[in-house]
Amino acid sequence: MSDNLKTIKELADELGVSKTAINKKVTDRERKLWFAKIGNKFVINGNGQKAIKEMFEGDTENRKTKTENLERKPKSKTENFQDDNENNADIKYILDIIEYQKEQIKDLQNTKDEQFKQLSNMQNLLDQQQHLALQDKNLLEDYKSEIKDLKALKLPLEAKKGNQLDKVEKEELERLKAQLKALELDRSKTEHLKTIEKQQKKWWQLWK
Template sequence: LMGFENNKSSTSESTNRLVDYDVYLDVIDSIKEKDEQIKSLLEVQKQTQNLLDQQQRLALQDKNLLEEYKIENDSLKALKMPSQETETKQLDNQPKDELKALKEQLETLQEQKNARKWWNLWRK
């Protein structure tokens, strides 16, 4: 009986060892698959980080360009404003100058007319 039990237990042990070895191989394959998935995820993470870095650099570049544009725009406004004011004053003064010149011409004509009247009176 004892030998039979030994044979039975040794057969059971070898079967268990075969099952354990198959489980071991399955676990190894599963680990290899997980390693590949981890590598893929790390690559995706690296690419995502590169894209984020690039986006941040572009955002900073855009911000700097906007600041430069704002400074340039403010400078142009500062340069244009006095000339616009000057042009406006010149335009405002232009009708006044023309009116003044017309008044002077009218006064000159009236003086000449009056001078003729007096001259004509002397002649008669």
């Protein structure tokens, strides 16, 4: 038998029902669409198989629901109390989880605040360092300017000092020249006096 075609018995065995049950489900119109005769047997095409399976699956679900409803008994007060306790335990567990999550959120917020505080402190330190660096730069520029001004003043002072030294040296030289001249004059006078004394001695000896 082809994989796409099944006999009524094959489909009935697959669904766990009788051939009569399938024939009761299928209308004459559906039988013309889905059924075909091969030899002395009726076969069902793929569309028919799918539709018939859905019919019986619906019946199976309905029977199962009815059976469950019949088997379901009213709960006793004890069972209801146990269910309430279980529900309360579940609620308490959920509330505990919520509280734990709240604590985690609070810890994260505190950590975030602390990190923000540290970041602010670091920013303040950075601003202070930049301010000090700017002050150092300004002081260095001031020192350079002062050194430049001092160098500019030093040259005229040195020139002036040199001129003053030249003047002092000239005055000292003139003074020494005057002293030397005076000494020469004194020496000449002394020599002249010695010469006169010698001549006087000679004349004195001659007169003796």
